[in-house]
Amino acid sequence: MPELAEVSRIVHFLRQHLVGKVLSKVSVQNDDIVYGKAGTTAAEFQKAVEGKKVAGAGQQGKYFWITMASPPHVVMHFGMAGWLKIRDADTYYYRTDKPEDKEWPPKYWKFLLETDGEPKTEAAFVDFRRLARIRLVDCPADEIRKYSPLKENGPDPVADKEVVTVEWLAKKVGSKKVPIKVLLLDQANISGIGNWMGDEILYHAKIHPEQYSNTLNGDQIKDLHSAMHYVCSTSVDLLADSEKFPADWLFKHRWSKGKKNTPSVLPNGDKITFVTVGGRTSAVVPSVQKKTGPVAKDIDSTDSHSPPAKTKRKRAPAVKEEGEPEGSDNTKPKKAGPKRQNKTSIKKEDEPETKMPEETPSTRRRSSRLKK
Structure with a gap:
């Protein structure tokens, strides 16, 4: 998960490439988790920022924001694997040679921003795990930290050095x-x-x-x-x-x-x-x-190099609906099996064996390590 340092990198690029420019074109993809769980919709986000000037960018810990010329403003959180890409800018905090990381628009984008004027800036918020959050906060720009979700979080050790004594x-x-x-x-x-x-x-x-x-x-x-x-x-x-x-x-x-x-x-x-x-x-x-x-x-x-202890094979977990993030409660309910019979019951010879679902490797957390 991107931490304070990685998020500060994005704020740096936002100030460098977006602040002071008008968002002439905004494209969105509806996502009732990334937007919906933060209390908004992709359409509302598009309406709130398209045609507006970006006034500033800031950060409190893992949260960061873009303030517009007028409310509402955009507050974002990357979750486990979200990121913000800027075309032709090295926003990543690690080196990557994957061809898909150079595609535009990138995969799994939630919104695309395009500025007016020259040079034009194109930015994209991406998240393949759908654990990121994009929300609108309707308040004066200089009071954004007094509103949820920022007000529920502790001080930032860099931005609030005078507090963290x-x-x-x-x-x-x-x-x-x-x-x-x-x-x-x-x-x-x-x-x-x-x-x-x-x-x-x-x-x-x-x-x-x-x-x-x-x-x-x-x-x-x-x-x-x-x-x-x-x-x-x-x-x-x-x-x-x-x-x-x-x-x-x-x-x-x-x-x-x-x-x-x-x-x-x-x-x-x-x-x-x-x-x-x-x-x-x-x-x-x-x-x-x-x-x-x-x-x-x-x-x-x-x-770290010790062999792992041997454990008994566990039952496979219930299969999640496609597209649901980890930690979601929206899993398929288990079907109730037949009642257990008495000890003299015998399994029918032609009864098929139940196959366990194939295991798939879990998605690796993107680390801050720069790949060589």
Whole structure:
């Protein structure tokens, strides 16, 4: 999922290519999930922005927006795999040589924007998983953060440095008894920090992700505050271009997890292990990140190149309707089978065996890693 740094990259390109221009042509594809679950429709979006001038662009964590010359304004969230492409501009935060990534219009587009004047700009919002959200917010442009969904989210560690102080952080971590990694990932606490940024911050702060937040001492909170601003500001300043990230960052070495004969280690030989915290896989350097207080549970760290434990084959899940995103409740209900007969019942010889649906590989999360 794009995090604070990746979203800042898009805001940079929006300001560079769209702000100050009129959207002379807007094309939309109806999607009752991407638009509908955010309380609008593709047609309403088109009507609200076509022919209008783009006045500005901004960000709060993983949310970003385009303000128009007059309300309503557009607030967007990429979800797991959404992105905004600008024709002939390198908006991606990783290198790609796939032919389909160079097609225009791109696949899975939700809206296409075209500006007037020369040079003309063409932009497209894409999302093949349909977990992104596009909404209209009717309010004064300078008050957009006072309205939903932005007002329900915590401060942005880059945009709101004057808010995210050591004192503020101490009060926040001390008020909750949850693993510190869980606290960082909760957007209601702090906006924009996702899985890789959370791991990077905790690595530099030398704090174990499982340790309860309310057990951190004063020095640890100061280190956490310093690491948060360092990681967030640096990655934003570099426009999420991981090729330019410092060589000593955990990010540079965490991606070998699961690759055969490729141990996860730092250049100095320190081992990188992986634990699950709050349902997310967390990269940890045990020699640096010590548990100095109670944790939710002790999990045996497993080397990334260790063979997976053998498990019994599970029943295949109910098949989702085509086009439904992961996490949707719109799955086909299971048919009620016949009542179980007594022990003397015998299966008929000509009764066909029920075939399990074929398994398909899950869609891989697009990482911030720049592909060479």
